Amino acid sequence: MSQSRVWHPFTQHALEPAIPEIVLTEGAYLQRADGSRILDAISSWWVVTHGHRHPRIMKAIETTTSALDQIIFAGFTHQPAERLARALAGLAPPGLDWVFYSDSGSTSVEVALKMALGYFRNIGASRSRIVAMEHSYHGDTIGTMSVGARSVFNAAYEPFLFEVDTIPFPAAGREQETLDRFEAISRDGRAAALIVEPLVLGAGGMLMYPAWVLSELKKITEASGTLLIADEVMTGWGRTGTMFACEQASISPDILCTSKGLTGGAIPLAATLATDAIFQAHYSTDRKKTFFHSSSYTANPIACAAALANVEIWSDEPVAERIAALSAMQAAGVRRFHDNPYFTDSRVTGTIAALDLRTGTVGYLAEIGPKLRAFFLERGLLVRPLGNVLYLLPPYCITGEELDGLYDAIEEAGERFGSRP
Template identity: 90%
Template sequence: MSQSRVWHPFTQHALEPAIPEIVRTEGAYLHRADGTRVLDAISSWWVVTHGHRHPRIVKAIETTAASLDQIIFAGFTHEPAERLAEALVNLAPPGLDWVFYSDSGSTSVEVALKMALGYFRNIGAPRSRIVVMEHGYHGDTIGTMSVGARGVFNAAYEPLLFEVDTIPFPAAGREQETLDRFEAVSRDQRAAALIVEPLVLGAGGMLMYPARVLAELKKIADASGTLLIADEVMTGWGRTGTLFACEQANISPDILCTSKGLTGGTIPLAATLATDAIFQAHYSTDRKRTFFHSSSYTANPIACAAALANVEIWNDEPVAERITALGALQAAGLRRFSDNPFFTDTRATGTIAALDLRAASPGYLAEIGPKLRAFFLDQGLLVRPLGNVLYLLPPYCITGDELDRLYDTIEEAGERFGSKP
């Protein structure tokens, strides 16, 4: 391959080695141009659920592309979007009756934030504050950076970001502090919405908290008239053990964001689901109350068809059983680290497993992260640590033997790179 002109995401090109080319994907594997294959232990940034190139999703894309490509979605509609919206309303927590399409997790959250502010403006009780959870991540657009954790990732863009109110992460034993802080900031009736990643904070370090905390946050939000936005971009489609993480708290958010696994990870698509009350606040003969948001590729028919195929897989195949089995395998794999001096804070929620490597210099930008990533890739494994935080978030088709290989290599990484307490 000639010199690449591609600028890769989250990549410091001055420090990275040559970037390998992938020529084919299948199941749990990426096939490299040199003939070797790489076990995809992170579902290619958490998007691939059933496995790469699931034949039913591929077939749906091929069939739809033979008759439809992009159609302007302002003023027109099409069958894949209509059928998918009906399916999503039926699958989502009750009360989420309207579906607004976009094309990525970040845009689905931007849509949610605008819906929340528009709702209060249109009902004549404008609120301007967004409440966020410490260590949260919701995307890399301006609005989503504003509601995510501040740091090196967005320091250069600080002048563009809006102020938010932050509640602490509900760490074990300190959950009440989170609830008390949210109750305090919501009491003044300025908060339009609380946005959270339900049960698991992904990019913040795979931090996990119990469903009862999420349920209590919803109670406080309801009492103060604050909307709850559930960012299920990563946690949705089975990752936490249920179709949506909110199910485990037995709550229905006011707005739910979904992407990543929506199409099984095959093609980009996102959706923001909202209650009828939020839709009705924008429904008017006054055009100024229109929800002013779109993108050129809203409700792409081919992407919607892929998502419909994904829904059919959930309906027809034993996906829930696969998720339960994978969760049990992850829990078993983590048990071998209970007495390992190189690791701490082993944790799992559903199919997601994580543990922290004891390192002399922890943190996302520490040298340990790239060293670990290179070490795993040399072993034919795609593991992309968050600094010294190692996590496995594999597609549901991964086998027990493949997981054993991953955990064996994690043990080896601890011995090579870890520090004892």
């Protein structure tokens, strides 16, 4: 193959070895040109839910291409988008009745932030501050970087980022500090919205917190008139054990962001769901109150058809049972490491499992990260640690035997690369 001209994401090309080419995906596997297979233990960056190339989703894409491609969505509509919006409103927590389409997790969060700020501007309230959680990650666009943790990821773009108020991560035993801090921030009436990753902070290190904290945060937003934005881009579609993580706290956010698993991971699509109150604040004979946001590929019919097929799979196939089984297997796998001297903080929420390797350096740029990636890839396993944080977030079709093999490899990695306390 000739020299590639592709610039890959989150890749330091000066340090990375030759990048493998994938020629086929199927189920829980990626296949290289030489026929060797790689077990996709992270659902190709958390997007693939039922498995690669689920036949029903592929068929929906094929069928739709015979009649539709992209249609301008300003002033026109189509049935895949209409049907999907009704389905999403039915699946989401109660009260999220309006669906705005975009094309990625980052854009769905940008939309949410603009909805929140537009809502208060249109009702004549001077609220313009956003509150975010420590260690959070919401995307790589300017707005989403602004509400994410300041780090090496966004240091170069600091001049463009807007300031936010931050509440501490609700670490075990320190949850009340988080609640007290948010309550103090919310008292001055300047906060437009609190944005959180419900139950699990993904790129921040697969940090997990209990549902009751989310429930209490919601109570504070209600008491202070602050909107709650739930970034369910990663946590949605069963990852935490329920369709949306918010369900476990028995709450409905004012705005909910979804992407990744929305199409089962087959094709890009995102949606931002909002309450009727937020929609009505933008519904006016005054054109200045229009919600001014779009992208060229808003509500792509082919992507919407793929998402509809995904919804039907949830309805017709035993997806909830598969998630429950995977969650139980993950819990059992994590238990293997409770007394392992090379690991600490083994944790699980639904189908997401994580543990920290004891090593000399920690954090995303820890040198151990690339070494671990190479170690697993040599064994035909796609595991992409967040520095010294190892996590498994596989598609729901993974078998118990495959998962056991992953945990065996993690155990071996600990013995090779880990340090004892």
